[in-house]
Amino acid sequence: MLRLSPEGYYRFTQADRFEATYGGAEANVAVSLSNFGVDTAFVTKLPENLIGDAALNAVRKFGVDTRFIKRGGGRLGIYFLEKGASQRPSLVVYDRKSSAFSLSEDSDYNWDEIFNGAKWFHFTGITPALSDLTAGICLKAVRKAKEMGLTVSCDINYRKNLCSKEKAREVMTELSKYIDICIANEEDAADVFDIHADNSDIQSGVIDTNAYAQVASKLCKKYGFKMTAITLRSSISASDNNWAALISDGVNYEISKSYKIHIVDRVGGGDSFGAGLIYSLLNGRDMKEAVEFATAASCLKHSIEGDFNLVSIKEVNALMAGDGSGRVKR
Amino acid sequence: MLRLSPEGYYRFTQADRFEATYGGAEANVAVSLSNFGVDTAFVTKLPENLIGDAALNAVRKFGVDTRFIKRGGGRLGIYFLEKGASQRPSLVVYDRKSSAFSLSEDSDYNWDEIFNGAKWFHFTGITPALSDLTAGICLKAVRKAKEMGLTVSCDINYRKNLCSKEKAREVMTELSKYIDICIANEEDAADVFDIHADNSDIQSGVIDTNAYAQVASKLCKKYGFKMTAITLRSSISASDNNWAALISDGVNYEISKSYKIHIVDRVGGGDSFGAGLIYSLLNGRDMKEAVEFATAASCLKHSIEGDFNLVSIKEVNALMAGDGSGRVKR
Amino acid sequence: MLRLSPEGYYRFTQADRFEATYGGAEANVAVSLSNFGVDTAFVTKLPENLIGDAALNAVRKFGVDTRFIKRGGGRLGIYFLEKGASQRPSLVVYDRKSSAFSLSEDSDYNWDEIFNGAKWFHFTGITPALSDLTAGICLKAVRKAKEMGLTVSCDINYRKNLCSKEKAREVMTELSKYIDICIANEEDAADVFDIHADNSDIQSGVIDTNAYAQVASKLCKKYGFKMTAITLRSSISASDNNWAALISDGVNYEISKSYKIHIVDRVGGGDSFGAGLIYSLLNGRDMKEAVEFATAASCLKHSIEGDFNLVSIKEVNALMAGDGSGRVKR
């Protein structure tokens, strides 16, 4: 997607220029993984025009393999982002109807070829929510992925403006059969899977981690996920958030350090967590290490402009090791 | 429409920010007329979101009456503009499918109310080409306009990526019954009305004005237009154009001075001509004066960034009076 | 006024470009009210040049009626704003001597016509402080306003660099006879009306709300105001402020929620409070609702660049309803 954002804290109607970057849930994960040195391919469909070219170049720049990006009919999805501050929330205006990707068809993707040699397939709940076409493509992909022995992860990422809770539940329930690693936040669990944390008040920012550990555990048990990770954001204001996460295998759980974050750009925070988790699990880290790495990685994302998490393993490790003091590195 | 344009001469893939302005054929005419001091209302439909608000504010800023702008379903049409230079042409990537306006319905516009007290109705050929809905709305509007005694003008503005020549011809032929003043360029006449200038070679930039006077005359006669104006652009390069126009009432014609223009932004050049012509005819100027005013106004537009022609009557008059030397005014 | 401000946190001498916006106490109130959907006209005098045009367009953009803006002799007042951060305060360098408005004369404004159909007249203490001419115009306006049954509100807004305390007291005492709703901050009450809060230390940021309730009450009683609102800013640093307000009718008082604000741009904060108060009282809200709405509205202003408060009723209501967590709205 093309992301269009007024500079600084301008409102849309004040802006006579928009910062133009490219992103989107799965693209963000792909770029972050590539920055961690993982061979990553991004699969999507982009329009056959110069704006589509620009989007492709934007992910290719970070080393993501773009061979499987189909080009053709439709437009590039857009979202407008107005960055909030203090009590004023950030606003997203979606404009992604009729995107080339949402109109893409089964025949656009040859999963045998795409998955050849791959170990992991990641998608988010946004993709099946875009259209029945993409829901079908997702189902085909996860079945083929399991068949070919890939690990499948999914970030639920429920967006109420894309489809109803009922529809999301129906679609995700079927897809969940093929999912190994589930990533969700507190709202996803409630909205899509109807599994609730009892003692949490999202608006107030108070989070009861035990309650969320239960939620994660229940998700593992009910849907057969090997692991479920839940990100825990408490929003003090548009400028300051606390950020942590936990992971459960249905039996045990691990909870990460919590970070007080002064926000530069929080869009893509969840995706950067997903990338950190996949990287960790791909490299055999245990639950504790994985959730710490993923949380530290996504903590850093909040200090970076744009959707993409442009940090290296070395930088994440430094933060995990306790260096969050922000002293100048010379 | 929202116009998104890389800064300066950057190509799309180089741009990490887009200049964001608002425009569109009829909006451009409205703003230009308002800058000439004419009471002008703009009729369209904009989405009910912050991007729609920004578009509305952009025309309201210049004094255009926005009371008749309907808000509701659909998106804001977008076009991406990459400014060319020298031998590299400017490129437009349209992204206006499913715009709120193209989805608007008859019931969105109360023409009795809109035309109450009005003297002139202007539209362009882009509007009926957007959808069958908007074609029907146009037809209803022009019929009502004639019924209520308004002068009707239309800038043909044929865009091949919006509809086929055949479709355009069919729709415009019906609408032409209600049109008093027709504005076209050499391609419009040929593509939509199948009336050709014999000795012109657009690519080479050689223009035979007599041939175009014949074209204008034929259009008046065949379709009953009171006047037909034809703009004459010879494109030396993306940086330099010659610009003139002629107007015919079917019997006589007048041709304007020709301007050698060093281009700042040529989008909206035709619309600014239309506004100049309407202003002149509304104020009782004769054909010679009208075509000179309109051509001088649109000459100045080429030196102004964005779609809108932000010049005053005084500035147009100064150029008409021969002061094109560009000496500093202190 | 034209506001010229270095980008970001640059000091004047570092800046090779200034952000150019337009504002001023009464203009800010007008724009904010227009954004709340209130029909609002702005009355002033602007120079008859392109800079005056730009200022006029800047308020017209937001739907403010500009019919009563007189054009003519003098210059556009300017203020230079250097944004502070942390311990470094924001600095304002005024350059508004000989502005067209300060030179305007009685005959420039036809109050019968201006007030025809109007319900409310708002001005600030800056206007009578500009010149004897404008003080006279103010007096004429408030008398006519009362005569024609308008509610009159005034934000005291004392600026020591515009006139002496003594002069301000003299002029405001006369004007106060016609004022229904008075808005002030702690310094205004002391400087202009010589009414003091006993236990407040502005520099330290400690505010005793009871003391201010007494001040407001005394103002109502002494000058016959129907209501007096007092804004309570405690400045932690140029980057962080606490913000609240109270309102009194001389008998009872209501105090708003207090907001911890991370500042984007605090200029116009008081004006946005005034607009929120006027909107509330115009719409029949009681003192408690009014002071909460006005404070929430002005809290949001601090997150918005420029003088104008560009927020909608919906956004203010959301904050009043408790959603200040700044979570992304999608």
Place this chain on the structure above:
Amino acid sequence: MLRLSPEGYYRFTQADRFEATYGGAEANVAVSLSNFGVDTAFVTKLPENLIGDAALNAVRKFGVDTRFIKRGGGRLGIYFLEKGASQRPSLVVYDRKSSAFSLSEDSDYNWDEIFNGAKWFHFTGITPALSDLTAGICLKAVRKAKEMGLTVSCDINYRKNLCSKEKAREVMTELSKYIDICIANEEDAADVFDIHADNSDIQSGVIDTNAYAQVASKLCKKYGFKMTAITLRSSISASDNNWAALISDGVNYEISKSYKIHIVDRVGGGDSFGAGLIYSLLNGRDMKEAVEFATAASCLKHSIEGDFNLVSIKEVNALMAGDGSGRVKR
């Protein structure tokens, strides 16, 4: 003066930022001379505020001695510049009333100290036109300069919005007694000294150099100037000018090469000519060399943003020597 200019070719009303630079006729000459390695002091009065500091720093940056700049009452003069293109002229909106300099008094300048060790005093006709105060200061300065043996040069620089032709003539006639080197353009000669070139049509851009040689000669004879230089601009459009100059000692004259200039910024073009001329004459070059150097220097100025001519002697010499091909210097 502070110069405020929309970026690129934006009109004032489109600009949400202004480029902020500093300049003014005499400052421009001082900076250019300093760039040529001449020890130069700039004498003026600036307000005692941060905007005044910024102006002072702007000339100090280029090595101009700022010791004699008086600080005190009044404001910094401002001019707004909208850059034209093609047929659209550049526009200047002056806002310099009540500038600290125009209010300065005799006692602000100690000419004995200022001229101590100096060889040359340069001023322009703008200074005496600002106020009777500055006219008096000029007269005092030129008398003292002559007394102390300095060469005095003056660029007539008539601005009709500053004073009437009659007033200018009166003041300049008195000052001319002390002027050695006079710089003028065709309009100055006519407006201020009532000496006309017979066969020139400024608007059309046709210039008869013989006629101007006569004008220069007459000026020398009538006012006793040792030399008079006349700059010859023919304005093809706001984007393209031809530029040349001639110099006469009343007997002989020399005319420079003519340059076809593609304009970046033409403000300060005349001042850069003055600086080139002073440099040449200070260094003993003859009339031919002087007029060629000055014209080449000012030709280069037209390619430089801002008022100041930021070129070195080496660069001017290269152009004089015939290298105007613009090939990349590596």
Place this chain on the structure above:
Amino acid sequence: MLRLSPEGYYRFTQADRFEATYGGAEANVAVSLSNFGVDTAFVTKLPENLIGDAALNAVRKFGVDTRFIKRGGGRLGIYFLEKGASQRPSLVVYDRKSSAFSLSEDSDYNWDEIFNGAKWFHFTGITPALSDLTAGICLKAVRKAKEMGLTVSCDINYRKNLCSKEKAREVMTELSKYIDICIANEEDAADVFDIHADNSDIQSGVIDTNAYAQVASKLCKKYGFKMTAITLRSSISASDNNWAALISDGVNYEISKSYKIHIVDRVGGGDSFGAGLIYSLLNGRDMKEAVEFATAASCLKHSIEGDFNLVSIKEVNALMAGDGSGRVKR
């Protein structure tokens, strides 16, 4: 290399920001070929820091294979570019001493692996001129290339500030034994190979194409090049150039169309010619087609910001086919 360039036409001392792009002779050719759809790998050495990463990403963005880019000791070469206009030339200040590449050693590059499956090897005369190390690497590379059957092309690109003519001649003479396709301009032929065009005057812009055909022919014969291409630039000013080229196989020659170019950015013009030529010859086009394609491609480059030629085959073909009128493509 990192290219640092003031915005627009600012001089270095005026700039408080530099546009930062990446480029360099061979990188430019690689990116242009990749934009033409050719599989291209770029071989160099970049420092092991974040600036090196940024440079690598800049070419990877356009699909260039970066696997063979060695990372390690040294810095990233920099060049500062000040864009000229009209009579003021563009200036380049090189700062590339001790670049990682210039310090690279034989062992950094495994040519067997790099050339495996490749058809063409291109380098420029800048590389062997950087250091004895890189001269040795070049020699090793061309020998291996010939051994493995690759076509070898070289753009002479002589830079007098890198090495003496004598040194260049010595090194290039040895390398020439392995070169199939030689690209040069008139100065290269003279400075490096001491082969002169008799009737050309570079400064004046007059070019005698016959003379250059002789030069090309002589180069083929003396050094055994299969083909020699010579680019013909006549520089009217920094803003306007004429541009053409010819190619000879020692017997016959073909000369391209000549283009009058209004310059946006001329750096990389020669490299884009090289890329066009390689593309053409790789795809079996004959000399006439090749020189026309390469000249049209490089003509377009002059309208594009930065070192890289960001045009597609389709765009070059359109210009070759005669469409240089710059009409808007919608």
Place this chain on the structure above:
Amino acid sequence: MLRLSPEGYYRFTQADRFEATYGGAEANVAVSLSNFGVDTAFVTKLPENLIGDAALNAVRKFGVDTRFIKRGGGRLGIYFLEKGASQRPSLVVYDRKSSAFSLSEDSDYNWDEIFNGAKWFHFTGITPALSDLTAGICLKAVRKAKEMGLTVSCDINYRKNLCSKEKAREVMTELSKYIDICIANEEDAADVFDIHADNSDIQSGVIDTNAYAQVASKLCKKYGFKMTAITLRSSISASDNNWAALISDGVNYEISKSYKIHIVDRVGGGDSFGAGLIYSLLNGRDMKEAVEFATAASCLKHSIEGDFNLVSIKEVNALMAGDGSGRVKR
């Protein structure tokens, strides 16, 4: 040095423009002192090119005497700065090898002339660390300074990437013989002088001021410094720091107020402390006043973009006097 920094919080690879400012430890001190009204000369060597000119102009702008700046061989040192936020640290990539200054020789500086009339000589530990040449120059300078009766101050400023601790200790030990006033931070004391604070944990931000008073005292005693000042930074994050300092004469010590700083730009913070200290001691302030002034000055520096501390004595005094509330100054 030229400092190149992506705008806002962009990472290097995201930036297509760099903010270009000039700075460096000693230059920063010189500019700050000049802003305090102290006559200051800066002694260095800059390359003889336009980038060197720009660097010279950058300090001259603030009134620093540049007569003793030598021009000649080598390049301008560069450092790339990526501004951190929250948990992401700021990063500096140095690129200063082979700078003109590091290559400068004894004969470039005539200390007799430079020190003629001077009272104070300040240098930092960076200078002798650059090269053996500059270490020798430093030694010569301090000896001459002592001989001519100047006070000598040194900010240790140890940079591990410039030289080893062992080398630094050796060089600084010799230089220390001539130093009157030593400025250090906790790391400098440990790394260079092997004097440690027992109970401090830099990463955690906990600082034991008593321990540092001991360190300062020991330094005075061991090396014979008249005074040693130690800056105490506790880094909460890249966005928030606490900042204080202490000074000891070996017997007594004074500790400043501590400031909670919201950071705009912390580079040059230490240098601004040095300038504040020198100013205070030059003007006869006692240890308490000096450390308070220096700390307040450097607190303000953290709110200012670029290396230079652009504040006046008046502003520092206001903060010292307790006004850190950041209220707008009108």
